[in-house]
Amino acid sequence: MILRVEDIRKQYRIAGVKRAVLSGVDLLLTAGQMCALTGPSGCGKTTLMNVIAGITAPDGGTVSIHDRPMHYALDVLSSRRRNREIGFIFQTFRLLNDETVLSNVLLPARILGRVDDETRERADEMMERLKIYKFRKTKAAILSGGQKQRVAIARALVNRPDLILADEPTANLDRRTAREIFDILLDLRKEGKAVLIVTHDEQFHREADLVYAMEGGRLKAAV
Ligand SMILES: Nc1ncnc2c1ncn2[C@@H]1O[C@H](COP(=O)(O)OP(=O)(O)OP(=O)(O)O)[C@@H](O)[C@H]1O
Ligand SMILES: [Mg+2]
Numbered sequence: 104m105i106l107r108v109e110d111i112r113k114q115y116r117i118a119g120v121k122r123a124v125l126s127g128v129d130l131l132l133t134a135g136q137m138c139a140l141t142g143p144s145g146c147g148k149t150t151l152m153n154v155i156a157g158i159t160a161p162d163g164g165t166v167s168i169h170d171r172p173m174h175y176a177l178d179v180l181s182s183r184r185r186n187r188e189i190g191f192i193f194q195t196f197r198l199l200n201d202e203t204v205l206s207n208v209l210l211p212a213r214i215l216g217r218v219d220d221e222t223r224e225r226a227d228e229m230m231e232r233l234k235i236y237k238f239r240k241t242k243a244a245i246l247s248g249g250q251k252q253r254v255a256i257a258r259a260l261v262n263r264p265d266l267i268l269a270d271e272p273t274a275n276l277d278r279r280t281a282r283e284i285f286d287i288l289l290d291l292r293k294e295g296k297a298v299l300i301v302t303h304d305e306q307f308h309r310e311a312d313l314v315y316a317m318e319g320g321r322l323k324a325a326v
Contacts (some may be wrong), residue, residue, distance in 0.1 A: 104170060105265050108133040111154055111164035124150050125161065126320030130299075134265070134314075137298040139290065139308050141325065142317030147196055147250040147256035148301045149318070152268050155299070156191050168266060184212040190259030190303050194270040194301075196251045197293070198258075200244035204235055208257045215262060222261070229257040233287065249280040256287060267291055269300040271309075285310075 108130040114123045124147040132138055140148055153159035155166050159176035167173070168188050175181060185191070190211075196205050204270060208230060212222045230236040233253040238246060243254060259267060268289060273281035285307055290314075292298050299310070308314045308326070316325040 104131055104133055105168065106130065106299070107165075107167040107170070108151075108155065109165050109167075111151070111166065112149055112162045113154060113159070114148065114162060115127050115315075121137050123320050125154070128317075128320070128322055130175065130298040130315070130322060131314075132266070132299060133233070134295045134297055134315065135292055136262075137292045137300065137311045138313040139299045139311035140299065140322070141303050141308070146316055146317045147320060152191070152270050152299070152301065154202055155266075156189050156268055157185045157219065176214055183215060186214045187262055188264050188266060189292055190262070190264040190267045192252075192259045192267070192269040192272050193254050196255045196275070197265050198251055199242040200242065203240050204230065204242060204243060204246070205239040206256050208239075208261055210258060224259055226257070227262070229260050231255045249276050252276065252280075256284070260291075266294055266297055267298045267300075269298065269302075271301050273302060273304065 108128055110127050112123040114121050128151055129210045142148055150159060154161045157173045157175060167170050169300065173181060203207040205226060208226045209218055227236065230239055233256055235250060238250065243251065254310050273284050276284065288298050288300060314325045315322040
């Protein structure tokens with residue numbers, strides 16, 4: 104099993120009031136599976152992605168990747184692990200705007216301290232595949248939304264992770280670009296990666312293997 108999420112709980116204290124965001128989330132994802140996640144704004148989708156990625160510590164429950172539980176206390180270790188095992192495509196890109204496209208794509212590899220020739224070749228390959236090779240020396244700031252999304256995907260893939268987390272990767276794109284980005288995620292599924300994607304697009308729901316809606320802090324099968 105690539106991803107096993109068991110009984111994840113998380114509450115936030117907002118203006119002194121505790122509010123449960125995740126109230127027992129369970130999820131299994133195996134190689135070659137795509138799971139689409141939907142649910143109203145503020146229901147906790149990004150929080151769940153952050154917990155899976157080891158960015159946010161849950162109050163209870165476990166996340167295991169390749170049957171090894173995540174440890175949230177050890178910041179440095181969980182960030183190394185995230186960079187090796189998970190490709191995270193953030194809701195808001197989170198690119199380094201003053202850096203070049205190439206430098207952005209290489210970032211997860213730099214965190215692992217492994218920018219050798221093979222890594223550089225792989226970065227070139229990813230940029231070619233995502234049609235951003237010609238921008239490799241361009242600063243990320245001046246790219247369009249669709250181009251930035253491609254950089255974010257190339258960056259998520261550079262360490263060849265088995266688990267891809269994509270948080271509304273097509274939300275701000277026109278129909279055609281959204282389709283292209285989704286097709287890239289389908290290709291990753293075909294290669295045997297596990298893909299968890301937050302999307303409200305019903306067409307994409309039809310093409311996913313599993314569709315869950317977040318409701319009351321839990322996942323419910325939706326179709
Ligand atoms: N670091 C934080 N501190 C306090 N509250 C937070 C924090 N992060 C998220 N929240 C709260 O948790 C709830 C869930 O937020 P989250 O970003 O996970 O929602 P979402 O489902 O991804 O929404 P959207 O569809 O708008 O992206 C919101 O009420 C948000 O205000
Ligand atoms: Mg969100």
